[in-house]
Amino acid sequence: MDALEFAGVLAGLHSKRGTKKVAAAAKTYLRPNDLHERWEKSVTIGTLANWRSQGQGPAFVKFGTRVLYPLEQVEQWEVAQLRGVNDNKKDAGK
Template sequence: MSKITQEQLAQRWHLSPRTLEQWRWLGKGPKFLKIGARVLYREEDVEAWEASQVCQNTSGPLSSEGL
């Protein structure tokens, strides 16, 4: 089970690490692990969240029926 840091995920998505911090606070984005002060993301959770964000139009992500 591969894990990536907040910085690695921010770089992968071309986002600020601060955006990921805000998303965690708001309950958005992929699941994460909090170990002490360190935040890690499991690769499979990131990939699942990415798949859930696939859109066909600007109305939002596809429903599971549309996949």
């Protein structure tokens, strides 16, 4: 399985007048191993752990002891890491 599917709030909430259904869109989360595979093993699971402890890398959430990366946040982080062809020329004179 590439990713874990979690229903955000697809649970029934009980009230005094009966049961209310609250629906929200399901979110997709990636486990550290999924990220390791997604990035073609260029970033190790240990590096992901180091990044988490240093406040670096993509945003993550913890459910108990399980670390999960929201796919949406991973994609945003990947876009932020893009470097254009000319980006290296800016730093060349320094």
